[in-house]
Amino acid sequence: MKSFNKFITEAVSSQTVANPNPKDPNDADMTVAFGRFNPPTTGHEKLLNKVKQVAGKGNYEIYPSRSNDPAKNPLDPDTKIGYMQQMFPQHAKHIMNNPNTKTIFDALKGANERGAKSVNIVVGQDRQKEFENLANKYNNKLYKFDRINVVSAGDRDPDGEGISAMSASKLRKAAADDDYDTFRTGIPQSLKDNKARELYSAIQKGMKMPNKKQQNETWRIAPKFDWRNLRENYMNGNIFRVGDIVENDNTGLIGKIIRTGANYIIAVTEENIMFKSWIKDITEKFTEISGVPANQREVGTDALRQYTQRLSHNPIILNFINKSRKNRAKSNA
Numbered sequence: 001m002k003s004f005n006k007f008i009t010e011a012v013s014s015q016t017v018a019n020p021n022p023k024d025p026n027d028a029d030m031t032v033a034f035g036r037f038n039p040p041t042t043g044h045e046k047l048l049n050k051v052k053q054v055a056g057k058g059n060y061e062i063y064p065s066r067s068n069d070p071a072k073n074p075l076d077p078d079t080k081i082g083y084m085q086q087m088f089p090q091h092a093k094h095i096m097n098n099p100n101t102k103t104i105f106d107a108l109k110g111a112n113e114r115g116a117k118s119v120n121i122v123v124g125q126d127r128q129k130e131f132e133n134l135a136n137k138y139n140n141k142l143y144k145f146d147r148i149n150v151v152s153a154g155d156r157d158p159d160g161e162g163i164s165a166m167s168a169s170k171l172r173k174a175a176a177d178d179d180y181d182t183f184r185t186g187i188p189q190s191l192k193d194n195k196a197r198e199l200y201s202a203i204q205k206g207m208k209m210p211n212k213k214q215q216n217e218t219w220r221i222a223p224k225f226d227w228r229n230l231r232e233n234y235m236n237g238n239i240f241r242v243g244d245i246v247e248n249d250n251t252g253l254i255g256k257i258i259r260t261g262a263n264y265i266i267a268v269t270e271e272n273i274m275f276k277s278w279i280k281d282i283t284e285k286f287t288e289i290s291g292v293p294a295n296q297r298e299v300g301t302d303a304l305r306q307y308t309q310r311l312s313h314n315p316i317i318l319n320f321i322n323k324s325r326k327n328r329a330k331s332n333a
């Protein structure tokens with residue numbers, strides 16, 4: 001495995017755009033967007049409209065992630081996509097429901113395999129550099145594009161007012177606080193009131209929360225609104241430790257944490273794709289499957305034994321274990 005310093009050097013150098021003389025974005029064969037949309041909001045309509053604008057006369061595809069967990073992704077993929085197609089009818093046929101497209105790389109590989117030689121990726125401004133780094137770093141490795149153009153859909157202020165401020169985090173928090181009035185302001189009027197109520201109930205059910213406020217869980221549900229408690233839990237070793245499996249909320253990549261920093265982690269996927277993520281942008285995987293909270297896995301306890309037994313049957317963990325064994329065998333040969 002590359003050294004940490006070499007990885008950082010490559011990550012910085014990969015910010016160079018694939019083509020030093022980029023053409024008009026509208027000339028691209030395909031325009032794609034990847035996101036969680038959990039739940040979809042009025043703010044997401046701005047993103048989808050930008051995708052269509054950038055595509056021009058070309059085709060565009062919008063890929064909602066397949067993530068599903070009580071904290072940040074309470075809607076399962078089919079439910080989420082169904083609501084998106086109702087909310088954004090002008091984009092409905094471009095909102096893809098493909099179980100095999102779980103990451104931005106899957107979307108790019110699919111477009112490339114179908115003949116696209118150039119691609120636009122439309123993302124929020126705060127994620128533009130992240131996508132530029134990853135998409136260009138793995139060009140000619142996972143796919144082969146003559147040109148990759150990462151386009152900003154604009155900035156959003158999560159603490160502001162109006163459509164541009166309506167983030168999914170804000171609506172999850174409203175659902176957790178049992179505040180339907182705030183929730184409704186973030187849902188497009190194209191979704192009728194009875195359907196908006198159904199969506200609200202589906203989110204609360206997916207979050208597995210009783211009908212009462214749970215402000216103390218904001219750092220899990222909407223970490224950008226409770227940064228202090230998120231970082232406190234991280235610094236105390238309750239979450240995101242070396243060896244834990246996490247998912248990058250922005251790209252869909254799932255990997256094992258190999259290094260931790262003050263506010264970020266470095267992880268590697270089973271395909272040896274290395275990525276850096278801020279702690280506000282990752283979700284711990286398998287905690288709900290294990291049924292054992294991270295802070296109850298003390299060495300020597302029945303909880304840890306049961307947790308380990310469950311994880312040992314997970315294919316991602318098995319792949320990591322097998323690869324580690326092979327590497328050790330080679331080094332000892």
